[in-house]
Amino acid sequence: GAVVSQHPSRVICKSGTSVKIECRSLDFQATTMFWYRQFPKKSLMLMATSNEGSKATYEQGVEKDKFLINHASLTLSTLTVTSAHPEDSSFYICSARKGGDGQPQHFGDGTRLSIL
Amino acid sequence: AQSVTQLDSQVPVFEEAPVELRCNYSSSVSVYLFWYVQYPNQGLQLLLKYLSGSTLVKGINGFEAEFNKSQTSFHLRKPSVHISDTAEYFCAVSKTPGNTPLVFGKGTRLSVIA
Numbered sequence: 001g002a003v004v005s006q007h008p009s010r011v012i013c014k015s016g017t018s019v020k021i022e023c024r025s026l027d028f029q030a031t032t033m034f035w036y037r038q039f040p041k042k043s044l045m046l047m048a049t050s051n052e053g054s055k056a057t058y059e060q061g062v063e064k065d066k067f068l069i070n071h072a073s074l075t076l077s078t079l080t081v082t083s084a085h086p087e088d089s090s091f092y093i094c095s096a097r098k099g100g101d102g103q104p105q106h107f108g109d110g111t112r113l114s115i116l
Numbered sequence: 117a118q119s120v121t122q123l124d125s126q127v128p129v130f131e132e133a134p135v136e137l138r139c140n141y142s143s144s145v146s147v148y149l150f151w152y153v154q155y156p157n158q159g160l161q162l163l164l165k166y167l168s169g170s171t172l173v174k175g176i177n178g179f180e181a182e183f184n185k186s187q188t189s190f191h192l193r194k195p196s197v198h199i200s201d202t203a204e205y206f207c208a209v210s211k212t213p214g215n216t217p218l219v220f221g222k223g224t225r226l227s228v229i230a
Contacts, residue, residue, distance in 0.1 A: 004159070006159065034218075042223075043206065043221065043222045043223050044160075044206070046217050049217055091157075093159050093160070095159075095160075101212065101213045102165075104162050104165050105218055107152070107159035107160040108159045109158050109159045110157070110158060110159045
């Protein structure tokens with residue numbers, strides 16, 4: 001149980017394009033979803049936390065207008081990278097967590113975003 | 117605020133040898149502790165977690181970890197590693213109680229040598 005599906009797994013697009021990444025919890029309801037960015041050989045950097053039906057809470061230094069997060073239902077959150085540029089190229093990973101104290105975060109397989 | 121230190125960025129070990137990956141944390145409040153594994157170009161998979169109770173926690177793939185409150189450590193161990201254990205391992209903490217995000221260490225690259 002606790003499967004998180006992230007789509008697409010890989011995106012290559014031109015500079016200036018907007019890219020949408022989907023994160024779905026397949027067999028549980030995710031009260032909270034998280035978006036991370038991971039640079040090569042580095043740890044995960046939390047970008048934002050989103051609760052269903054609420055605005056996302058962004059970490060310091062993360063541009064809200066650049067990285068649009070929508071958490072429309074208990075099983076779906078989306079991250080849209082608007083007007084992407086080469087410096088936005090990275091590995092983006094989502095995770096989802098059930099409600100309740102001590103619940104672990106379950107991760108998707110990530111999206112490799114390459115902006116040319 | 118919480119922080120996690122993984123002292124070893126890389127750990128090479130021969131196949132069938134034991135391994136210990138070290139994790140220390142810093143927090144002014146109680147925490148939950150987790151170990152995750154990441155295979156190349158994939159997301160993170162939960163290996164094990166400590167919430168309360170017995171300080172020795174057993175996880176998947178033969179891994180175990182021991183919570184030591186006095187040393188603020190949560191080291192991961194496996195008595196005999198396989199080639200397939202080669203991956204990046206992340207230690208993480210979250211505040212208790214509540215739904216705060218995980219805070220991750222920088223990761224340890226475990227390389228198992230045949």
